[in-house]
Amino acid sequence: MTTVIKGGTIVTADLTYKADVKIDAGKIIEIGPNLAGDTVLDASGCYVMPGGIDPHVHLEMPFMGTYSADDFDSGTRAAIAGGTTMVVDFCLPEPGQSLLDALKRWDNKASRAHCDYSFHMAITWWGEQVFDEMKAVVRNHGINSFKHFMAYKGSLMVNDEEMFASFSRCSELGALPLVHAENGDIVAALQQKLMDEGLDGPEAHAYSRPAEVEGEATNRAIIIADMAKVPLYVVHTSCEQAHEAIRRARQAGMRVYGEPLIQHLTLDESEYSNKDWDHSARRVMSPPFRDKRHQDSLWAGLSAGSLQVVATDHCAFTTAQKRTGIGDFRKIPNGTGGLEDRLPMLWTHGVATGRITMNEFVAVTSTNIAKILNIYPQKGAILVGADADLVVFDPQASKVISANGQQSALDYNIFEGQPVSGLPRYTLSRGKIVYADGKIRSNEGDGQFVSRAPFPAT
Amino acid sequence: MTTVIKGGTIVTADLTYKADVKIDAGKIIEIGPNLAGDTVLDASGCYVMPGGIDPHVHLEMPFMGTYSADDFDSGTRAAIAGGTTMVVDFCLPEPGQSLLDALKRWDNKASRAHCDYSFHMAITWWGEQVFDEMKAVVRNHGINSFKHFMAYKGSLMVNDEEMFASFSRCSELGALPLVHAENGDIVAALQQKLMDEGLDGPEAHAYSRPAEVEGEATNRAIIIADMAKVPLYVVHTSCEQAHEAIRRARQAGMRVYGEPLIQHLTLDESEYSNKDWDHSARRVMSPPFRDKRHQDSLWAGLSAGSLQVVATDHCAFTTAQKRTGIGDFRKIPNGTGGLEDRLPMLWTHGVATGRITMNEFVAVTSTNIAKILNIYPQKGAILVGADADLVVFDPQASKVISANGQQSALDYNIFEGQPVSGLPRYTLSRGKIVYADGKIRSNEGDGQFVSRAPFPAT
């Protein structure tokens, strides 16, 4: 049973050309003119692109006895409805917990996924057991990336000594360290100061996490990676200060990657001055939104190549969950949605405005991260033999973003009311049509784990 | 009659994988395992890469009543012996001469080429005729790039007003402006000053063209391109100052490209303090070689992506020709060889040292410039349908560079005595084996002109 995508223009990270794509058994088997197959998808007027890969999501994330609202079911439905065909979640061991035990729990949760997925392993504590299990995680479990939190003092945060030890271990194992870069000590102190001053609302969340504090941590993580002789991936790069540190490192010959989020590219700090507590609290995430100067910096980084990936940090908390933080902004759960909106928002604000090209669009939503995570060209490519994770993208289709009818379990959408042009007509996951005509056609559990081999160790 | 390259590892700008390559009628027709064909080339132990593209050569360049020593015959033989399968030369109209008349002369000379070629058109004077003929050059002659000299006062140099006019015209036509970036006024004044002080040797050539003067002109060209709303390609970027200007522009969202030469990456200014006049004079080119700090900057730019292309500016003058400048360094013809050595030198000093990856090697020697010049994936790619311009590269093969036995007509080699690892085993041009077992197998005139379509005009 073959499927053919007909009449479209293929757009990859480095090519734009007219051709049909033929698919069988989950793989692309032919690319060329005039292909025939059992099922034919009309791509006329559309771009056929590698499905999006979102390397930064938190689905069904444990939080204060409950979970973030989007699990692997609704979360991956949101993904495919938005043209994204693979997500990478973060496995978060509890303090003292075995990495492998935590992984089992994540494997379990992910069994509901509608599209392919993989995991980053978080290093949330340090010890000989962690050191040892990192090897098993890399060698036996198909995970080649380890996340480190420089913030969230008292829970996830690791210190410089631990980071250096873990980064050095990554270097030995051929794994890539990731960092959430904010100086947790300073954030905690600023939070306390703001609370002491009676500033307990969502706007204080932003005050407590200034760009300087993100820039500092980014710079520190880079130096630690340099000393440990390992590349570095900086998640949710939101400001010029962090971007500057990344640029400086790259110009010193280091291999450092930066990941702006679609939220930081398109929303700004004025969101937090909204008088409606719910409005502001729904937009509480870390780092917080920044001003326009930072947005300009991030966009320039995408076109210049000093920033490589656009992600979402999708971590959905409902308004009810957000309200845990009434009276104390520190208790507002950090995170928000974006999986369904990443591609349309980036197309609208990036490609349609001329800031980035279509090929760069594919690069930053799919191909670059596939290369960085060592799964290219299985993912992120339109090549014979590659997984048929594809999106047929209609640049003329438009809508106004709304929580109404979205796949996410959230009761709101932070992009509510924003008009977008450029929407998926079809999304295919391993060759199966999982989204068509505005409808989800996939099943829970269709998604598979994507194993990622280590890099040649340095 | 098909040819198959068997047993090698394909290396492209973004992939490394084992596969055979099958060729027919000058094109790649199949890529995969276990291919069979009429002719089989053994690529075991080798990397199969897109043939090199050198976007910056001057063959049989007119000079003071004579010509540079390598013409399209010897020059393209040097190219294919070094794994390069396409060269781009510069058509240089004389002051007042029709661009189209000049082009005829270049077409004529190029008829001897052993591999494919194309032309940049130089804007050496300005007027309504030039303005008008630029359109014909782009629309009818397959040339989408125009070169501008900011140095060589009194001959090739154009001023800011002319550059702005020409860049604006490029913008309308969908063409790319190129610049030789040195402040010609200052160079001329410094030259005179040095001569007045009795400094007439090759070392004074270097003194007369400091890095600051190149950085200044690079920055100026960038601003002029920005004002004219057109991208810019800076040839022979040799120093941190020029590189810094390029980085700064890219971080402001501009599309600016920089081209270091293999010479500047591997040789330094100490060459000019050699007591042997011939030794120093043979290395006279513009810009001159720089110190190690500049080399570090250029290498970092290649890995960071802020510089995109490695070229040669191959413009061969024999020792006899160089001696025209005895007693007056201003009369030493500017230029030297490199076509045969570019790939081995870059592999040895870049890939083998870990500064750049194999994929980056392909990117900077072939793929990036193919994209920039709008001929990708006809050139610069290993894809079905692409021109079979390929090099089978043996990373274990080694030699010591010497003028002895080189293809170039030169009586010397500026890399003389340098050991290199990584040499072409076979070079194929449009599917024909043009170099094998250390021997040229091509014929004069085999090369074809590569027409380059304009970009969508801005």
Add this chain to the structure above:
Amino acid sequence: MTTVIKGGTIVTADLTYKADVKIDAGKIIEIGPNLAGDTVLDASGCYVMPGGIDPHVHLEMPFMGTYSADDFDSGTRAAIAGGTTMVVDFCLPEPGQSLLDALKRWDNKASRAHCDYSFHMAITWWGEQVFDEMKAVVRNHGINSFKHFMAYKGSLMVNDEEMFASFSRCSELGALPLVHAENGDIVAALQQKLMDEGLDGPEAHAYSRPAEVEGEATNRAIIIADMAKVPLYVVHTSCEQAHEAIRRARQAGMRVYGEPLIQHLTLDESEYSNKDWDHSARRVMSPPFRDKRHQDSLWAGLSAGSLQVVATDHCAFTTAQKRTGIGDFRKIPNGTGGLEDRLPMLWTHGVATGRITMNEFVAVTSTNIAKILNIYPQKGAILVGADADLVVFDPQASKVISANGQQSALDYNIFEGQPVSGLPRYTLSRGKIVYADGKIRSNEGDGQFVSRAPFPAT
């Protein structure tokens, strides 16, 4: 007949202390507690500071057959009413005119000055005569600074070759080159383009002179000065791009100075979108006002020390004169007022806001330029033996700026309606009270020429 300033706090570029100042015969003769004299000025609650020096004014400047509205009479009255006790004007030879002849004309005009003054000599053309006369200007006429216009194509503009020649001459003579840094070729081309598009209003003036074009010229002038081995003073630095070039040069060990104007520090480009043609046209000056990012950059430069001087470029054209440019913004005379407002505006927006200290205020309004122009400590200092050019500044005094009652001959004030805190109570010129209780007490012709010795030649 002695004068004593009693009860004030002396503020200099590096000291703040309570003391009285005693003056005789135009000089400070004693500084200390409890001084007595024939005339006593009450400085209680006030800061006693060196009188302001404005190194950039154009009084009675020739313009299209007429003159700028403020001459040495009204202009220097505005100066002393604003606490400025010395101005430096620009002697502008016509093309081909002898520098010495031009100087006679300027000497003549300046005979009406109410406060001390000096001249910069402009290099508006080049030739052996200019080369020769520069020596006379420096040796016999007390002028150690030469101005170069990189803009105003077709009239004042000089090219790179001429600049290098003149800068080299400055180096020999121990003189300081100054530049108006904008790329005149590009400005002219952009002007024509805007006119062709039907944009003929004052806002087009701003469009035709973007920050990039100023940054480019600043960078170019710096490199030319570096090659000529001479320091450089950049007048009216208005943007981050120019400031960045200056910083970069200073970090390479060069001696480069930057001079923001009070206008660029406090007004922004939105002034040009005013619907009232007169409003916008009155604010037409070159460079034009910039956006807030540039203002932030300039303020940081003043506190960091990378920018050294705040001036006005006072060049007053009445509304009637401005209207010459109705229908063609290129004909709007460039320039506006500021002499009376510089100190109060800088105090209000700089000192009162905490951006700069009081000592930095004195440094950037007086002391730094006195040192740069080689007249320190005759001017710019409160030391025994220094000229008694002083301002008794009342930080509590406030007003709303208005054209009403100003000394300037202008019929408007670009700061109209702006509240300022910090006003002169007394201004003294060479010991004479020239301004007191809101009234001018000086006489035309009281001002003297201040001769400036050359620097040790490099």
Add this chain to the structure above:
Amino acid sequence: MTTVIKGGTIVTADLTYKADVKIDAGKIIEIGPNLAGDTVLDASGCYVMPGGIDPHVHLEMPFMGTYSADDFDSGTRAAIAGGTTMVVDFCLPEPGQSLLDALKRWDNKASRAHCDYSFHMAITWWGEQVFDEMKAVVRNHGINSFKHFMAYKGSLMVNDEEMFASFSRCSELGALPLVHAENGDIVAALQQKLMDEGLDGPEAHAYSRPAEVEGEATNRAIIIADMAKVPLYVVHTSCEQAHEAIRRARQAGMRVYGEPLIQHLTLDESEYSNKDWDHSARRVMSPPFRDKRHQDSLWAGLSAGSLQVVATDHCAFTTAQKRTGIGDFRKIPNGTGGLEDRLPMLWTHGVATGRITMNEFVAVTSTNIAKILNIYPQKGAILVGADADLVVFDPQASKVISANGQQSALDYNIFEGQPVSGLPRYTLSRGKIVYADGKIRSNEGDGQFVSRAPFPAT
């Protein structure tokens, strides 16, 4: 009993002029021509400058049960023999020790000083007692600066939380935080790694403290100061990375100061490759010496004003003491001499080479730090009423530096064999001639504590 310095040229941070200086009761009482007094010092051919202030010394510093070799006797003798008339030492409380108790111990040691002195208080631990005592230190003990060590893990090091708390306390009290900026976690890890690899010699000291690690900590300290709204003083800035962080901060409007040491300005890392263990170990200090690129950066910073002070970090350990570290470089006591050589070395390599002016020489050796420490113009000035701490400096006098005959108790000198031009003819401390004709004339205990008032709290 008055003293007159006759016939010299006074050089201050902003003036150069011929005048005599008259002194009585420890103060300058008159400056002018033809002064007479009871004692006359011949300054003909000499520059009369404010005595040097070295804000960074460790005299009789406790170390592993013993003390650094130069105490307040020999250390201040070395100072005055080298033209330095004031030193600032660091009071180092032991963990848990009262700041005030520690201060008593330092008061005691300092009673032997030959010249004036003051203290910085180190924050070596944190708690409510420290928080409280900081106020007493500032209000009652004349100390307005607090030192923080980001390195020396396990002993002096404080973490980010403690730094932020202490910096915030400084902000409240009007005190200035100082930092030793190296990432102590990373240094400790690198040290262990090097030892594990069998690298136990002095060269490994340098390997364990790369420039990146200093740059990181400098950047971090700056951000913490910014968040705490307090200026920052970075001691022993030794590299471009740290300098870059300082520049960046200053260009964001922050008040950050950097202090290169004379050692880093003039010696480089090649010292550590000396085969003689003693030679290398004597030069072990933190940060270690760097390569020439860093030296260029530091010199440019002094002329550009982005670095403000040249100090020594004088902390003398004899060869015997250094040998504690045979077999384990971590046990080599960190520190070396310099007090006697700072001015001659800086003059020779800075003023005589044209890198800095004489006035800048005075600024960076004396005046700037006097202002930063809030003791100007009592110290650092030649003004009537200022302390008569003066050096009569003979620019023609020369010597070859040698341990032979030096005042320091050290058995070696790291500048051994270096020729210098520019030596003190006389040194005066509070008006007393303490050094003349190559001989010390002071007495132990002549020096007095210099009390430093807090800044207006922010």
